[in-house]
Each structure stands twice: as structure tokens, then as C-alpha cells.
Amino acid sequence: MSLHVASEMQWLHSVLPQILRSGRLLDNYEETQLSSFKVLSIDVEPIGIDEAYMMTLCYRASIRFEYAGQLALKKMIVKKSPVLPPDMYNKLQFDVMFYNEISFYTEILPMIQQLAQGNFAAPKYYHSERQAQAALIVLEDFGTAGWRITEDRYGLSLEHAVIAVKYLGKFHGFGYAIKQQQPQRFALLCSKLKESRFNRSELPAAWQLKHEAIHKRMLQSVFKHQPQLDKKFIEHFYVLTSDYLSYGRQRVAPREPLATLCHGDYLRNNVAYKYNELGEPLDIMMFDYQTMRLCSPMVDLCVFLSLSILADVRYAHFDALFDAYGDALFASYKQHAQQSLPAYLNRETLLKEYVRHLPYAITIASFFLAEMVEPRKEALEELVSDMTDQQIIEQAMTKGGELVDQEVAHQLKELYELCQKHHVHIADDIDMSTWADKALNDYCYLIK
Structure with missing residues (x-):
């Protein structure tokens, strides 16, 4: 599945304000400062199958933006379901798999973090979508915090x-x-x-x-x-x-x-x-x-x-x-x-x-x-x-x-x-x- 970089950049531009308003992008978000949010640049880098065995499309996104007069950089991982014929998409259970992952980040992980007093290592969740024959999830790029997959x-x-x-x-x-x-x-x-x-x-x-x-x-x-x-x-x-x-x-x-x-x-x-x-x-x-x-x-x-x-x-x-x-x-x-x-x-x-x-x-x-x-x-x-x-x-x-x-x-x-x-x-x-x-x-x- 080839990555259409321009399309992904356009999509990220459109969804970032929604992530901002959710309070997940910045800890100090205030509704009164929404108009100050400006995306300055987005860089997209595909994650290839040479890095890990994957059935999904994954890429890293580096996003530079301005908020309340301050410059910021966030690095994210975007994981999307592949484009497949409907029967194959359903047989491979992509809708179910993304449903489970979204459920974990939105409902199960908060319980674990509460129990662990925030000390359970897991990527930060930003955003997700599920539609007919398509799904995606956006997480932090944990590589920026020093985590990496083994060689x-x-x-x-x-x-x-x-x-x-x-x-x-x-x-x-x-x-x-x-x-x-x-x-x-x-x-x-x-x-x-x-x-x-x-x-x-x-x-x-x-x-x-x-x-x-x-x-x-x-x-x-x-x-x-x-x-x-x-x-x-x-x-x-x-x-x-x-x-x-x-x-x-x-x-x-x-x-x-x-x-x-x-x-x-x-x-x-x-x-x-x-x-x-x-x-x-x-x-x-x-x-x-x-x-x-x-x-x-x-x-x-x-x-x-x-x-x-x-x-x-x-x-x-x-x-x-x-x-x-x-x-x-x-x-x-x-x-x-x-x-x-x-x-x-x-x-x-x-x-x-x-x-x-x-x-x-x-x-x-x-x-x-x-x-x-x-x-x-x-x-x-x-x-x-x-x-x-x-x-x-x-x-x-x-x-x-x-x-x-x-x-x-x-x-x-x-x-x-x-x-x-x-x-x-x-x-x-x-x-x-x-x-x-x-x-x-x-x-x-x-x-x-």
C-alpha cells in the first residue's frame, strides 16, 4: 500500500484542531487560545515492512505548530488499515482489530494508569477513527522518548x-x-x-x-x-x-x-x-x-x-x-x-x-x-x-x-x-x- 504523502498531510491538517480540543495534544490547552493554533509544517516518513512485520500502513509524522505564541513540535505514529476488497478486509478482521486497540487506549489503559499511578509504560493516545472498510489510530512516536524496537x-x-x-x-x-x-x-x-x-x-x-x-x-x-x-x-x-x-x-x-x-x-x-x-x-x-x-x-x-x-x-x-x-x-x-x-x-x-x-x-x-x-x-x-x-x-x-x-x-x-x-x-x-x-x-x- 503506497503512502500518499500529500493526502496524509492534508488529513493531518484537518484533524489536528480536533486533537487539540480533546486536550491530548497539549496539557495546557484552553478554548480561548484555539485561534492561536497554527500548523507550520508536517513531515511524513513511512514505516516500512523492513522495520517490522505489519499488516497495516504506518508512518511517522513530525508536526511543528504554534500555540499561544509558543512554538512546539509533536511526533506521532499514524496506523491505518490497508485498502483491500471488502470481503478480504472483513475476513482479515481489520475492523475488529482496530476496535480492540481503540478500546484499550480509551477505556482499559486509563484504569491501568490509575492503578499504577501513571507508571505503566504505554504510548500516548491522540485520536482514532472507524468507518466502513477503514480505520486508523494516532499515537505518540515513542521513539522520541528513547524507546525502540530491537534490531x-x-x-x-x-x-x-x-x-x-x-x-x-x-x-x-x-x-x-x-x-x-x-x-x-x-x-x-x-x-x-x-x-x-x-x-x-x-x-x-x-x-x-x-x-x-x-x-x-x-x-x-x-x-x-x-x-x-x-x-x-x-x-x-x-x-x-x-x-x-x-x-x-x-x-x-x-x-x-x-x-x-x-x-x-x-x-x-x-x-x-x-x-x-x-x-x-x-x-x-x-x-x-x-x-x-x-x-x-x-x-x-x-x-x-x-x-x-x-x-x-x-x-x-x-x-x-x-x-x-x-x-x-x-x-x-x-x-x-x-x-x-x-x-x-x-x-x-x-x-x-x-x-x-x-x-x-x-x-x-x-x-x-x-x-x-x-x-x-x-x-x-x-x-x-x-x-x-x-x-x-x-x-x-x-x-x-x-x-x-x-x-x-x-x-x-x-x-x-x-x-x-x-x-x-x-x-x-x-x-x-x-x-x-x-x-x-x-x-x-x-x-x-
């Missing part, structure tokens, strides 16, 4: 991982504290969130074809790189995760008492770090709340460790990472709920929950890790329209190369070991009756 697209260091899981535990602690202190308001906010990934009857045809190919590749990878794993376990995993939508829908469904507010897509692309002068990570914040949902907190933790951390860090330091997350969650809850931990918030319960959700994260990693290792160069419109079925299958089976194959296979090894150690059945609470027979037949055919 590594995957395989983050142990130092990055520890900071990330601690922040995530703190965030989940906020959710549990709000749930305990204001249960009715918590329930109301969560009821407004919409499922943005699995709330559909079918995947777009190209995505379904890709999923089937990647599922086959995952099977081939584990037989090649982890041949010692129990074959019945591999068969069980294959059958369980074969129906991407049905399995995913059930696995992310909220189950009490552990359901809380979750980011839904917590990975390198959606977090930014601050660094010291030596380049060491000091702090982290997350953004892109389009997949916000009420679900198990282990959805977020599993996805981060599966997609952003490789086995050399994750496997070697799993206990330390899990404990760092848990300690941060427990401390956050006790501080903000002002009471001791409930019985269900303990390490063993969370660990079993992690293992139950790990197959979900592995399926996500098998789908998206290749995009991190070998980023696409096409715009979304080109990606969904120009590839033949054979090209889709070939790319799904090879993209990211041996690194992806080895990593996904190792994740299955980790899953197997955790299941054995903690006596967890990965199909707990999952009804496979609508797809198990077909998936088992497919599995038997593939291993002949």
Missing part, C-alpha cells in the same frame, strides 16, 4: 527476555488486581473486547492452504531433527492442532479463575526497549493492542517465548524466565490488589497452564517465525492476491530455512519434556470431535 527480529538475548517477562507479569498482575477490586467494571470492559483471530467461520483460502502446508512441514521437521520423540505424542499433537480455527478458538477461550486481560500478540514486533549507553536493555513497553482478549495469561507468555526467543536461551533458562515472570505477577497483584495471593495464583498451577497452552504457541510460531527470519517484501495487497496455490505451498514449506525447522522441532521436544515432567495432557478442555478423524487420516497418510 534482532527474533532470537532475543537472555537480558531482553528477562525484562520482557517481568513486564508481562506486572501487566497480568494489573489485570488480576482490577478483576479483584472492580469485578463489575472489569467484566464490562472485557465484554467489549472482540476476538480478532479466531472469531470467523473459515480462513481465507490462501491462509488455509498455508496453514495445511506449514502443519505438514512441522511434522517433517520434528521427524528429522527430533527423531527420538514419542511417535504417539507427535501424532496427538498433530491431530490436536490440525484445525487452526477450532483449536485456537477453544484454547484462547476464557476459563476461570485464571482468565485475565491479555495482549494476545506479545512478541518482538509489538514491544520496544530502552537502552543505556552501552546498548544494554533497561526497560520495555508493549504496543499494538489489536488482539487484546480475556484469556489465560499463559497465551502471552507462551507466544513470546516461542516466537521471540530461540531454544539456546529459552530451553537453557526456562526455569529462571518462568520464575521471573511469576515473581513479577505475584508482586504486582499483591501491591495493587492490596491482599495476599489467591490460592489459584501459584507457580505449579501457572506452569501446568503454560504447558497446556504451549501447543497453541508452537502453531503460531510455526506460522510466523519464518516471517521473522525471512521478512516478506510485498505489500499486503500483493501478498494476498498474486501467488498461485503452488507458490503458497512452496513458500510455506521452505521459508526461513533450516533455522525454522530446527526451532519448531525443538519446541516440540520442550513440550514433550514438560508434559512428562508435570503430567499435563495437552488436549485438556479441547473438543476435537469435529476434526480428529480427518486429522488422524491425514497424519497416517503423511507418515507412510
Whole structure:
């Protein structure tokens, strides 16, 4: 999707007075000074897919203006839905995703900031719009405050991982504290969130074809790189995760008492770090709340460790990472709920929950890790329209190369070991009756 700079500049000129009147642009805004507001210049810089995997159009805007006789500069990020045919726009759930993100910034984040006394790191919200087949949101450019996305697209260091899981535990602690202190308001906010990934009857045809190919590749990878794993376990995993939508829908469904507010897509692309002068990570914040949902907190933790951390860090330091997350969650809850931990918030319960959700994260990693290792160069419109079925299958089976194959296979090894150690059945609470027979037949055919 090409950026029409002149059109975006014109649109920003028209919307800035509205942002000013909302009180979000300047803390000292007064209605009597509105006429003094003059936009002096606007510079627009596209954010390319080489910087991060994105399905939206994003750009940075530097806005110089005058207000009450004072000069000012604001830098913003504008995120817009892509221009797509209506059926594809709806199938890819863009309206739902922007609805969730807007809901987070306008309703959920203010509650968290109140609880955290303004100390929860998140981009400042300026403006949003939702129309038929189009949506946008305007946020502060957090890069001006020293935040930046990691140069590594995957395989983050142990130092990055520890900071990330601690922040995530703190965030989940906020959710549990709000749930305990204001249960009715918590329930109301969560009821407004919409499922943005699995709330559909079918995947777009190209995505379904890709999923089937990647599922086959995952099977081939584990037989090649982890041949010692129990074959019945591999068969069980294959059958369980074969129906991407049905399995995913059930696995992310909220189950009490552990359901809380979750980011839904917590990975390198959606977090930014601050660094010291030596380049060491000091702090982290997350953004892109389009997949916000009420679900198990282990959805977020599993996805981060599966997609952003490789086995050399994750496997070697799993206990330390899990404990760092848990300690941060427990401390956050006790501080903000002002009471001791409930019985269900303990390490063993969370660990079993992690293992139950790990197959979900592995399926996500098998789908998206290749995009991190070998980023696409096409715009979304080109990606969904120009590839033949054979090209889709070939790319799904090879993209990211041996690194992806080895990593996904190792994740299955980790899953197997955790299941054995903690006596967890990965199909707990999952009804496979609508797809198990077909998936088992497919599995038997593939291993002949």
C-alpha cells in the first residue's frame, strides 16, 4: 500500500484542531487560545515492512505548530488499515482489530494508569477513527522518548527476555488486581473486547492452504531433527492442532479463575526497549493492542517465548524466565490488589497452564517465525492476491530455512519434556470431535 504523502498531510491538517480540543495534544490547552493554533509544517516518513512485520500502513509524522505564541513540535505514529476488497478486509478482521486497540487506549489503559499511578509504560493516545472498510489510530512516536524496537527480529538475548517477562507479569498482575477490586467494571470492559483471530467461520483460502502446508512441514521437521520423540505424542499433537480455527478458538477461550486481560500478540514486533549507553536493555513497553482478549495469561507468555526467543536461551533458562515472570505477577497483584495471593495464583498451577497452552504457541510460531527470519517484501495487497496455490505451498514449506525447522522441532521436544515432567495432557478442555478423524487420516497418510 503506497503512502500518499500529500493526502496524509492534508488529513493531518484537518484533524489536528480536533486533537487539540480533546486536550491530548497539549496539557495546557484552553478554548480561548484555539485561534492561536497554527500548523507550520508536517513531515511524513513511512514505516516500512523492513522495520517490522505489519499488516497495516504506518508512518511517522513530525508536526511543528504554534500555540499561544509558543512554538512546539509533536511526533506521532499514524496506523491505518490497508485498502483491500471488502470481503478480504472483513475476513482479515481489520475492523475488529482496530476496535480492540481503540478500546484499550480509551477505556482499559486509563484504569491501568490509575492503578499504577501513571507508571505503566504505554504510548500516548491522540485520536482514532472507524468507518466502513477503514480505520486508523494516532499515537505518540515513542521513539522520541528513547524507546525502540530491537534490531534482532527474533532470537532475543537472555537480558531482553528477562525484562520482557517481568513486564508481562506486572501487566497480568494489573489485570488480576482490577478483576479483584472492580469485578463489575472489569467484566464490562472485557465484554467489549472482540476476538480478532479466531472469531470467523473459515480462513481465507490462501491462509488455509498455508496453514495445511506449514502443519505438514512441522511434522517433517520434528521427524528429522527430533527423531527420538514419542511417535504417539507427535501424532496427538498433530491431530490436536490440525484445525487452526477450532483449536485456537477453544484454547484462547476464557476459563476461570485464571482468565485475565491479555495482549494476545506479545512478541518482538509489538514491544520496544530502552537502552543505556552501552546498548544494554533497561526497560520495555508493549504496543499494538489489536488482539487484546480475556484469556489465560499463559497465551502471552507462551507466544513470546516461542516466537521471540530461540531454544539456546529459552530451553537453557526456562526455569529462571518462568520464575521471573511469576515473581513479577505475584508482586504486582499483591501491591495493587492490596491482599495476599489467591490460592489459584501459584507457580505449579501457572506452569501446568503454560504447558497446556504451549501447543497453541508452537502453531503460531510455526506460522510466523519464518516471517521473522525471512521478512516478506510485498505489500499486503500483493501478498494476498498474486501467488498461485503452488507458490503458497512452496513458500510455506521452505521459508526461513533450516533455522525454522530446527526451532519448531525443538519446541516440540520442550513440550514433550514438560508434559512428562508435570503430567499435563495437552488436549485438556479441547473438543476435537469435529476434526480428529480427518486429522488422524491425514497424519497416517503423511507418515507412510
